[in-house]
Amino acid sequence: MDIGEILNLLPHRYPFLLVDRVVEIIPGQKLTAYKNVTINEPFFNGHFPGHPVMPGVLILEALAQATAILAYKSENMDPSRKLTYLMGVDGARFRKPVLPGDRLQLEIEVVRHKGAVWKTKGLATVDGARVAEGEFLATVVDKDADAAESAAS
Known part of the structure; x- marks a missing residue:
């Protein structure tokens, strides 16, 4: 799946599109994706000057975006009518820094899926070395229902 298809699925855009x-x-089971990390990423200006390191929370966000792609493709959802929200992250661990020039591989495996809720295990690696991992809980909602709920509050 190329960047055009990813842009059709995810609402994220630069600088927050991380896949x-x-x-x-494999719908309903697993997904492998990657993020090319370049020195041009805006977060490197402040994290950290003179020693650029990709923020760990953005690695987790990349894994969460990959989870959303897996959910959309597994259920053949219409992304113009659905949104995926991250509900939680458990057991997040950061093992090694991710640096400019790295290719961040994102591996998602479904742990459980019931209704609109997805639980996945995510693993991020660089050159085969584990850099981050965690378990993700996400839900898929109707965009119209979400907008109506926001308007009512």
């Missing part, structure tokens, strides 16, 4: 390509997807 560049999906290389494998």
Whole structure:
């Protein structure tokens, strides 16, 4: 899946789109994707000057975006009518820094899926070395229902 297809699925845009390509997807089971990390990423200006490191929370966000792609493709959802929200992250661990020039591989495996709720395990690696991991809980909602709920409050 190329960037055009990813842009059709996810609402995220630069500088917050953190998945560049999906290389494998088995609907309802797993997904493998990657993010090319370049020195041009805006977060490197402040994290950290002179020693750029990708923020760990953005690695988790990349894994969450990959989870959303897996959910959309598994259920053949219409992304113009659905949104995926991150509900929680458990057991997040950061093992090694991610640096400019790294290719961040994102691996998502479904732990459980019931109704609109997805629980996944995410693993991020660089050159085969584990850099971050966690379990993700996400829900898929109707955009119209979400807008109506916001208007009512």
